[in-house]
Amino acid sequence: MADSTSAAADDKPSAAVPEIPECDVTEDGDGSYRLRHKGSGDTATGNDRQDVVAKGAMLRILAVYARDMPREIPFTAGDRP
DSSP states (O other): OHHHHHHHHHHSOOOSOOOOTTEEEEEOTTSOEEEEETTTOOEEEESSHHHHHHHHHHHHHHHHHHHHSOSSOSOOGGGOO
16 A cells, blocks of 8 residues: 555645756745856746746756857858848
8 A cells, every 4th residue: 555655746836946967046025036057148937837847948948059150240241242
């Protein structure tokens, strides 16, 4: 019988703060979550665990693209013939 009670406890969602790779996640008092990407410092706010996972993925993707993007515009409209 002990096995059936432990299995039932495993079905409940964890109340812990979600772990997102490369991000620090904290829970606010109102139940929302704040994310900060460790590398870029960009932040986002999520309303629930699913939202946090999606926004964490977004922060990670944006950090890679921002790192690879050129810092200067390669040309302007006046440069064209």
